[in-house]
Amino acid sequence: MVKALKLTKYGGPEALQWEDVEVGEPGEGQVRIRQNAVGLNFFDIYVREGLYPFPTPLIPGQEAAGVVTAVGPGVTDLKVGDRVAYAGGFGAYAEERLAAAATLVPIPSNIDDVTAAGALLKGCTAHMLLNCLHVKVGPGVKILVLAAAGGVGSLLCQWGSALGATVFGVVSTEAKAAQAKEDGAHHVLLQSEGDFAEKIKELTNGAGVDIVYDSVGKDTFMQALEALGPRGLIVCFGVASGSPDPVPLGLLTRKSLWLHRPILLHYTNTREDLLACAGEVFNALSSGIIKLRVNQKYPLAQAGQAQEDLKARKTTGSTVLLVDSA
Numbered sequence: 001m002v003k004a005l006k007l008t009k010y011g012g013p014e015a016l017q018w019e020d021v022e023v024g025e026p027g028e029g030q031v032r033i034r035q036n037a038v039g040l041n042f043f044d045i046y047v048r049e050g051l052y053p054f055p056t057p058l059i060p061g062q063e064a065a066g067v068v069t070a071v072g073p074g075v076t077d078l079k080v081g082d083r084v085a086y087a088g089g090f091g092a093y094a095e096e097r098l099a100a101a102a103t104l105v106p107i108p109s110n111i112d113d114v115t116a117a118g119a120l121l122k123g124c125t126a127h128m129l130l131n132c133l134h135v136k137v138g139p140g141v142k143i144l145v146l147a148a149a150g151g152v153g154s155l156l157c158q159w160g161s162a163l164g165a166t167v168f169g170v171v172s173t174e175a176k177a178a179q180a181k182e183d184g185a186h187h188v189l190l191q192s193e194g195d196f197a198e199k200i201k202e203l204t205n206g207a208g209v210d211i212v213y214d215s216v217g218k219d220t221f222m223q224a225l226e227a228l229g230p231r232g233l234i235v236c237f238g239v240a241s242g243s244p245d246p247v248p249l250g251l252l253t254r255k256s257l258w259l260h261r262p263i264l265l266h267y268t269n270t271r272e273d274l275l276a277c278a279g280e281v282f283n284a285l286s287s288g289i290i291k292l293r294v295n296q297k298y299p300l301a302q303a304g305q306a307q308e309d310l311k312a313r314k315t316t317g318s319t320v321l322l323v324d325s326a
């Protein structure tokens, strides 16, 4: 038996129950992993609260790093002792688990488990947003990152500015603004200063930005649209404040805007794409293009508290749940 956090019905942090679970032996195409570090993601809160009605009971958590301890039939490219990480599916909130070998990526020797667990999902998301959409980010491109001091936001600022873009950020506190600036954002706006679209217009001589990365959703969507210039792209990739209201097409027509709602899974659903995306993230970490800010660590058993702190906007950068201290 190992310990895991199980969700049997949607609710608050108390809905995550620290229980004994049987892991068993790996089946065809599976390996067993002893996990060391688990990445916390805002999606875990959506799952716990039932925003998306996944059938329960389930063990939440999408991202972790650990060591292969057993290999099932048909697995040829992994062996006992290999260090692996993953980003997707469920089942990460556990000391040990079974996982399909095809979903795992090897962790380079220069990257520790805490970094791998905190960076893979958020880093792949940042890579997808910056490099895989129809507008490529580079010199001369102006991007606006909402929640610029968050887990994904911090990586977007660093990577976006390294690609040569002019980076604008929006955050809620002075401390978060200081971090976003350190991460390469050229202009950081505080929400308390009022309508950020107006400020963006001023800063860009009325032109607006080319891309808005909006992970906040309901509270920011309309301002995000206003902040765009003609033919701009709004990328709604998260809904931390709730889902935006339905969008009349006429709103896009005014400036020939593009609206995109990407999900990482659709950019990494072949083995080739997954390995390529993870490779980009590990290379960016290794070369120093991005640096993971692990600003919070909690024992895995306290994932509920960690989620509450993320939801209450108390966190910055990445949060990692440690299995050893559970």
Ligand SMILES: NC(=O)c1ccc[n+]([C@@H]2O[C@H](COP(=O)([O-])OP(=O)(O)OC[C@H]3O[C@@H](n4cnc5c(N)ncnc54)[C@H](OP(=O)(O)O)[C@@H]3O)[C@@H](O)[C@H]2O)c1
Pocket (backbone or CB within 6 Å): 040, 041, 042, 043, 121, 122, 125, 147, 148, 149, 150, 151, 152, 153, 170, 171, 172, 173, 176, 215, 216, 219, 237, 238, 239, 240, 241, 242, 262, 263, 264, 265, 310, 311, 312, 313, 314, 315, 316, 317
């Ligand atoms: N589409 C995909 O495939 C994909 C993949 C990964 C992540 N995501 C999305 O990316 C976003 C960022 O994820 P993360 O794990 O890195 O979280 P995060 O950005 O570290 O945390 C959320 C941040 O959103 C801001 N926020 C604004 N309004 C909020 C509200 N009403 N409630 C809570 N937070 C609010 C807060 O920053 P301020 O205090 O500065 O406003 C908060 O720190 C999430 O929306 C997540 O769903 C999407």
